[in-house]
Amino acid sequence: MPVPPSTPRPTLEAVAARAGVSRATVSRVVNGGAGVTEQLATRVRRAVDELGYVPNRAARALVTRRHDAVAVVIAEPETRVFTDPFFALQLRGISEELTARDAQLVLMLTRGDEDSERVGRYLAGGHVDGALVFSVHLDDPLPGLVRRTGLPAVFGGRPGDPAATPYVDCDNRGGARAAVRHLASLGRRRIAHISGPLDQTSAVDRLDGWRDITGAGAGLDNAPDLLASGDFTPEGGARAMSTLLERRPDLDAVFAASDLTASGALWTLRGAGLRVPEDVAVVGFDDLRTVAQHTDPPLTTVRQDIEEMGRLMARSLLDAGEGVDRPVSAAPDGIVLPTTLVRRASA
Numbered sequence: 387m388p389v390p391p392s393t394p395r396p397t398l399e400a401v402a403a404r405a406g407v408s409r410a411t412v413s414r415v416v417n418g419g420a421g422v423t424e425q426l427a428t429r430v431r432r433a434v435d436e437l438g439y440v441p442n443r444a445a446r447a448l449v450t451r452r453h454d455a456v457a458v459v460i461a462e463p464e465t466r467v468f469t470d471p472f473f474a475l476q477l478r479g480i481s482e483e484l485t486a487r488d489a490q491l492v493l494m495l496t497r498g499d500e501d502s503e504r505v506g507r508y509l510a511g512g513h514v515d516g517a518l519v520f521s522v523h524l525d526d527p528l529p530g531l532v533r534r535t536g537l538p539a540v541f542g543g544r545p546g547d548p549a550a551t552p553y554v555d556c557d558n559r560g561g562a563r564a565a566v567r568h569l570a571s572l573g574r575r576r577i578a579h580i581s582g583p584l585d586q587t588s589a590v591d592r593l594d595g596w597r598d599i600t601g602a603g604a605g606l607d608n609a610p611d612l613l614a615s616g617d618f619t620p621e622g623g624a625r626a627m628s629t630l631l632e633r634r635p636d637l638d639a640v641f642a643a644s645d646l647t648a649s650g651a652l653w654t655l656r657g658a659g660l661r662v663p664e665d666v667a668v669v670g671f672d673d674l675r676t677v678a679q680h681t682d683p684p685l686t687t688v689r690q691d692i693e694e695m696g697r698l699m700a701r702s703l704l705d706a707g708e709g710v711d712r713p714v715s716a717a718p719d720g721i722v723l724p725t726t727l728v729r730r731a732s733a
Contacts, residue, residue, distance in 0.1 A: 396437040404433035455490040456703060457517045459505055461526055463497040470618070470646065471674045472692060473521075476542065479696025480518060487704050489515075496528065506531030516703045518542065524585040540703045542695060544587045544720070553720035554698045556690035558588050558671075561725030562595025565641045565669040565688050568727055574639035574667055575605055578612040580626040580651060582643040589618075592643045592671060612637060616647045623650025631658055638666060639733070645670040645677040645687055652681055652732070667733035683731035690725050698723075 398416070402409045407426055414422050415430040416439075422430075433439075458480055460467055467473045477493075484491050492514055496502050509517055509532060517532055520542025529547045532539045541553035569577050579596040582589030593613075600608035611633040614626035623642055627650065630637060642648035648670030652662060660666050662683055670678060673689035698721060 396439040398439075401430065401433045401437055401439050404437060405429040454488060455492055455514045456484055456700065457492045457494055457505075457509060457514045459494045459496065459509075459517055459519045459528065459532075461496050461502075461519070461521045461523060461528055464495055466619075467495055471676050472618075472644075472646075472672060475674070475692040476520065476696040479693035479698075480700045481696075482693075483697045483700035483704070487700075489700075489704065496526075502526065502528045502531055506535065509537055510535040516540075516706075518699045518703060520699075521586070522546070523583070524587070538703055538706050540699045540706075541720075542699055544591070544722075546587055551720055552702065554695050554702065554723070555588070555720065556695065556723045557725050558591035559595040559598070561671060561688035561690065561727075562592040562641065563598050564725065564727045565671065566596050566599035568686070568729075569639040569641060569667055569669060569733060570599065570604065570606060572639070572663075572667055572733065576607045576612065576634065576637045577639040577641060578614070578630045578634065578637045580614050580616040580623055580630070580640060580642045580647050582616060582618045582647070584615065589643055596641055609634075616643060616650075618644045618647060620646050620650035620653070623647035624654045625650075627651040627654035631655075640666060640668050642668065642670045645672045645674045645685060648685055648687070648732075649677055649681050652685075656682075663731070663733050669733045673728050678728070678730065681732070686730045686733040687728055688725050689728045691723055695723060 398409055398412050402412045405412065407430060411422055411426060412430050415427050416434070458477065460473060481491055494505050494508065496505055505528065514537070516538040518540055519528060519532060522528055522541065522543065522545055524546040529541070529545055541551070544553055544555045566577055577600060579593065581593045584590055584593070597608065600606045612630070614629045616622040616626045623646065627640070631654070640651055642651050648668055651668060655662055655666055662668055668685065670685050670687035672692070673687045678685040678687045
């Protein structure tokens with residue numbers, strides 16, 4: 387049976403004929419250009435709706451030099467990105483903002499220098515209008531590669547490279563201080579810390595916050611054996627908690643650098659026959675609701691607005707591309723959002 391011919395796709399010329407204007411006028415209206423009266427623009431938009439005209443993105447890119455696409459680059463492997471709810475929340479915030487502005491999201495993940503070089507080549511190839519980059523490690527070549535492309539970029543988290551700006555982050559150090567102060571207010575004096583990977587500034591800042599309070603006197607123990615390294619995962623938290631209990635069986639509190647880390651620490655404490663919070667109080671960081679509200683007991687934690695960070699990153703990038711002056715695009719130090727202590731049953 388022969389396949390019937392498809393209906394021809396409406397053209398710019400057809401829209402111009404329907405609206406009674408020139409092709410150039412239609413192009414300016416469709417591509418968001420200036421110099422068209424509201425009366426003519428209304429006629430063009432009506433003709434577009436009546437004909438079902440859909441702009442050809444490739445042709446539009448040739449005219450406007452814009453692709454309406456943004457690369458979201460996460461410096462982590464797939465196994466981490468698709469299992470950690472932090473990334474899902476940040477991507478949700480980014481996606482919501484890009485969708486509202488009719489821009490496409492191109493997700494790119496890196497696992498090492500070779501992947502970073504591949505991402506750098508793609509960004510330099512003129513496929514996207516800008517890049518949102520997060521979870522960057524201190525020795526990562528990615529910020530330098532992005533900078534050399536000349537593309538507008540916004541970083542998620544304070545980069546270790548001072549030239550990698552603007553960025554959007556939360557008050558990691560202040561949030562850590564609030565967590566440790568809270569534990570101290572409960573009468574805990576041997577407060578351990580399970581850090582994140584110390585090649586990331588968020589983990590370093592949270593460690594510094596723990597040191598700020600435990601090293602300030604007030605009878606708090608700040609011995610080096612109360613510090614153990616984790617990697618922002620439950621497994622890393624469980625291992626670090628085991629190490630801490632071997633070193634310091636007398637510890638009475640733990641500040642974990644992430645909720646996932648804290649969840650792993652809770653497994654180990656339960657396995658060791660210790661009660662939370664009676665024997666050991668635990669505080670996390672992030673307020674990942676799918677984690678913090680479902681641990682046993684529910685987790686006291688420091689809340690950062692992860693979705694809002696994603697929205698701000700995307701909004702700042704798109705506004706900069708449109709010439710809109712926003713604080714993050716103007717201030718070299720970026721934006722730092724506040725954190726809040728959320729009290730639940732673990733501390």
